[in-house]
Amino acid sequence: MAKLVSPLRPVMFSSELTEIAFSTEFPETVFELHGQDGETLVSTLYYPAADGTVVVYGLDRIIETAVVNDSLGHFSIHADGETLYEFAVLPCPVAVESPASEFLFASFLTSVVNERDTAVGRYECLSVYNPEGLPVNVTASYMDYEGRIVVREFPDQSPVNPGTEISCYNVSPVRFNDFATGELIGIEVSCGPRRQRYRVISAPYQHDPALIFRNCFGCWETIFLCGIKETDVGFTRSAAMINGKFVNYDLEEIITYKASTGPVRYGNDRLARDLARSMDVFLLKNDGTPGVRVTITDCDVKTDNADDTIQSFSFSYRRASLRQTDFISPAPYRIFDNTFDLTYE
Template sequence: MATLISQPSQTCFSSVVEDIVFNTASESGILVLTIVQGGNRQIVIEETMYPSIDGSIVISDVSSLVEPYAKEHMQVTLECTFTDDAGAASITPVTVLYAMADVGTTASEFIENHFLTILDGEKITAPGREERLYAYGTSTVTVTAEVETAAGAFTTMMAELNAGSVVGSLAQFVVSPDNIAALIGLAGGRLLGYTVEAGSRRQHFRCFEDQVPPAPSLLFVNSFGCEEFIHCVGTHKKASKYERKSARIKSRLRNYRVTEDRQFTANTGWLNEAMADWADDLFRSEEVYLWVDGQRGREVVVSDSKSEITNEDDNMPAFEFTYSYAQRIHNVMQPGRAGRIFDNTFDHTFN
């Protein structure tokens, strides 16, 4: 009869799913590996397997099998059964959470102690910027805000923040400075910083007044499949390249195809150590969008990036990267912005 030797942890990230090992005394058996999401069951493998000389059946590289399903649904259940001519053996169902990062600990421990971001330290933000946090297994967080009142006094205010949305067991929290200021009823004062906590999970934001509005602000899907924001305050440049194809038509030279490639070069501005490590998540992201006027804008593609960090005492990292529109047509109109030097990723103060 088939026996189970080892299986993945009952909760694991899609980036690290351990091998499944069965043992059998039979010459062969049928292995069925299934992905379950909600009420839907998808058979990924259903094949006859033949054991090695020691009688073992090893299913390796399970991560690559479950990753597409975890990426689509964020959380799936993995089931696997091996049946030989004497009976069947099955793994205990495994909950697989989407992640493309080596977090250095178990998935259970990570989600109990971290929000779903690789940021491990303070994040710098400012009024008007969008910020979000995600967590499994909770629908409420505690916000502790550091405030300078209108009278010039410094105090601390606390409030409970409910999730903006919950899908399955994954909750999204809108933790933008403007949202926090409204939550605590701040009027006439200044928000200096705030800490968001849920159990052992903790994220601190330091709030400064923007001297120059971000250009651009980008929404990207991070290593855990969640949306985060990076607000660039360094130099922003725009350049268009044109590929022209021409021919003589009726004895006259004509351009019959002109293809524009509009490229933007952005700079994050100076980052603290934690944010410098975190910014690389933008460069490895497969989904990036402009964030314009408080809403998701056009999809863009990061085509080049330079991120270097040194251990020098005076190191102040600032990363430069190039992106362009994902759409084919780069001749993008900016209604109501005639005469402006730049497009709508820039504030009017640039003109």
């Protein structure tokens, strides 16, 4: 008979499953990991230690590849022909300070728990695991034309991906902009005990580019790079003597970009590391959807704890497509930005 030694919980991060220990009375045992549909993902024969303990390593990597984005994977482990435990897993390759059973019911699925900076023209999305079905509310703060703070409530927001276990919400400031009330200066998103605050900047630096990517929880996250952007073009030429002439017979052109966040607030180092480790990075389109896929080739996300440090991070990237785009037709001049329609253009 087998029994668990490691404490498991009904909901866990994959990083909590780097090793699982169980004990058995038999001289050899078969350990199995089953998926949600009963498929056997792992089946291995183990020989226990002298005290009957078996330690299984690396289940986190196997589980991460078996879970679809915006959902939890449901698994069960078996030994000696018996079911030891059934649990749900959210892919997370980083070690979180608190277990998933606490974090998921107290926080949104983002690594930035501090107040974040945004602007009216920026797309912001926020994901949450909400099995309780609690409403997601937004509280917007305005500075009216007499210098007073006015607060408005926007209750029960609708997710942009209904029908999934992890709901994603569009919390872009433009959705809560109200010139009749005043200038939007901040929003707070709440879902039960979960809170996420945004400071709305009236005159932000121009971003180039804006990126949308899968964060460490497999959820969509946006980042706006407002610092210096460099463009470099590399050519790889292959040449040979052909018909008595030394000519190029093949040429490969690769355009690489290096963009900086510019000065950012405390806590954005986690967001920068999320982008650096992400496998799914796209240019952000104006409607908030992923555009051209890009590949991060290098990054500088170094920081320190000096009192006078101003955090800034940079990323080198290229388009994932084999064909690089070198010419982009300019957009027609507009009097107003994209938050307005084309009525008076």
